[in-house]
Amino acid sequence: MTKSYASGFQALKLVNLDINKGEIFALLGPNGAGKTTLINIICGIVTMSSGSVIADGHDIVRNYRAARSMIGLVPQELSTDAFETVWATVSFSRGLFGRAPNSNFIEGLLRDLSLLDKRNSRIMTLSGGMKRRVMIAKALSHEPQILFLDEPTAGVDVELRRDMWNLVRGLREKGVTIILTTHYIEEAEEMADRIGVINKGTLMLVEDKKELMKQLGKKQLTLHLQTPLTQIPGELAPFNLELKNGGADLVHTVESASSVDISAMLQRLSDLSIVIKDLQTHQSSLEDIFVKLVSERT
Amino acid sequence: MSNAAPARFNRHGVWAIYRFEMARALRTLVQSLVTPVITTSLYFVVFGAAIGSRLTTASGISYGAFIVPGLIMLALFTESLSNASFGIYFPKFTGTIYELLSAPVSYVEIVIAYVGAAASKSIGLGLIILATAALFVPIKILHPGWMIAFLVMTASTFSLFGFIIGIWAKGFEQLQFIPMLIITPLTFLGGAFYSIDMLPPAWRAFSLFNPIVYLISGFRWSFYGTADVSVAISLSMTIGFFAILLSLVAWIFKTGYRLKS
Structure with a gap:
């Protein structure tokens, strides 16, 4: 795919990337490298200039319903409905992604994310770390098979970061494919199976993490x-x-x-x-x- | 994790947005319902009781009763615009629009949910104003089916218009620009408080360029059987306006105008 803006800025210069089912793929790159643009295109938030994206056999444009149903996104920004309760916002996300209400599932999800006791709290009353957990709960509410984590641990404390790593590993064990971008390279080193490095809109390399470390x-x-x-x-x-x-x-x-x-x-x-x-x-x-x-x- | 095939129509998604929007109205009950009811009551006090008692209308209806359809329409226009525009603008403002754009909901479903919720709120408000008005003046509705039809069509049309304004607006001031500077003046000049037959011929001819005249006239006809313009034209104008807005919203979603970069 490629992505150019009306201003002429080329955010992505011909990116070709295959991500394996069930792996944890870490996308590394400095600020403005094109990581978020890449994710936003796959998730339907940004329109690509040319190219195509296939998610588990579904074209993200032609068959967007099937593709998006299986994708969850935790964006970089903490964008939440401040006046909603945790339960309401997570239930909203599940419905939005076409899934029938399932209070048992939502309850289990909130428990896994240590949010159950905050279920009736308005989001505006939560700490930054708790809001980040809510974002993850929303992304997982429709039981996606592909999860994008756009700098999920930016600005969170060590405890939450460890919790998230455990959560990600748990999801991988359930067969979820995880693509994460991060500035914390230790995060990629700790969790990723493969690493992609992107800079100035160009995917510079994609390599098995162990192989990359061995080679370089x-x-x-x-x-x-x-x-x-x-x-x-x-x-x-x-x-x-x-x-x-x-x-x-x-x-x-x-x-x-x-x-x-x-x-x-x-x-x-x-x-x-x-x-x-x-x-x-x-x-x-x-x-x-x-x-x-x-x-x-x- | 589940691998269920997505439905052809995302009813859960539509319901989720609709419920979310309705819940927002309940959270802001005072702004959503109480304020318009108080405002309408004040119109009755000022126009109906204080000034209305000195006025007569061409159709022989008391002035207080005459202005009821216009007042309902006035509330319907402003509330439909404000509910729908705020409903879609706020996620843009807070950034939560990402979820809507990445969800498996079609543009038609998004419009049904947002416009449906905004129209529901306006219709509810219109009926509350009607009930409030009935406390002040005797009201008769000659064509209740048409009254509901005009109510629903106008609420839907202006909610769709509001939805487009919400997408177009880059700031809160732009959100208010069209409702305050265009719709409210057109409503006041569109026969909400008078029959355009009461105007001098030149002004009457000029008023016929105001689309609001047709909406109010048709709605008033459903109450009292009298209209400033033909009911068929009123109906055609309402449907025509709705069709134009539908085309506009289709273009917005096709191009991603002010939604996607």
Whole structure:
């Protein structure tokens, strides 16, 4: 699909994406990358300029009823009917999406989201975190099979974030396909099966999370030396080492493809009477990979 | 999670929107019902009792009774416009419109739900005003079936008009612009408080360009059997106006005008 606005701004430049049934797909990208536009097109909120979207075999334009019936959306903004009660607004959403009333289901949903005791509270009286739970309850009220979470944990506390992660995992176990956008890369790292990186309207890569980390991730071993070195001895040349911190640190970088015998390297250091005061290891996170990708390709 | 096939007509969706809109009216009962009833009673006090006693109408009906259909229409116009425009504008304003746009409801279903709810409220209000008026003046309804038909058609037409205004409006002031600056003056000049036969010929001819004249005239005919213009023309104008608005709303949904980017 593509999306251009009347102003000429190209929000999405030819995006091709397949999402597997039952997976958790994380879409990462900086602000204005096109994440929300992509989601809003699939959900019917924004009209695409060209292309097509198929949701479980249903074209989202031609067969929008079938497509939308199986999609739930938790938008980024906390947009709620302030004067409605929690029960009323969640029941409204269920009806809106064509489902017959089912108080047992709504009750169970509110219980799962720790909202049952707030069922008769007006939304305006709830905290931001509780409102976010209400948004999720509304999105799940019609029992969707595809769930879009557009930055679901933005601005929520750690406890709620953990609760949401558990909820998402629980939904995946029930077979729900989940697509989430997030700024918290630890969130994607924690939950996603696959990662997509989008920047300036272009989908830069789609990769299995583990594979992505294996390919692009790197490990670093930093050795803090007792006595700083002025240069790296020639005997250490095979070990991909560099001096940092004025010679006080010897840094060994393990690129994913390379394989270096660490014990041999340590033995060589010992042979050269280079005394190690302390050591530190660092493995690049998804965030490091993301930042590297975005900065390399822009 | 369920995988039921969606129905051809999303009756649960229509009912959900309708109930939501009706519940909103109940939450704001004072604004929705009590205020218009008080306003109407004041019209009776001012026009019916204070001024009306010194006026006679061409059709021989007491002035107080004569203005009842016009007052009901006045309330019907303003309330239909305000209910329907606010109903769709508010989700746009708060951002909850996302849910409506992403739901499996067709444009026809959305219009039925919003316009139906707004028209229901206006019709209820019209009937309450009628009951209130009956406390002040004796009222006869010669053609009750046509009275209900005009009531329903006018409420639906103006609710549809209000719905379009709600989509078009970018702010609260625009929401008020057409009702306050166009509809209310046209209603006052459209024979709500007088028969256009009472006007000089030039003004009478000019009044015939005011579409509100036809709506009020037809409605008044259903009460007293007398009309400023032919009932057939009144009926055609009402249906014609409704058809034009339906075409406009169809275009809005087709293009996503001020709903989708």
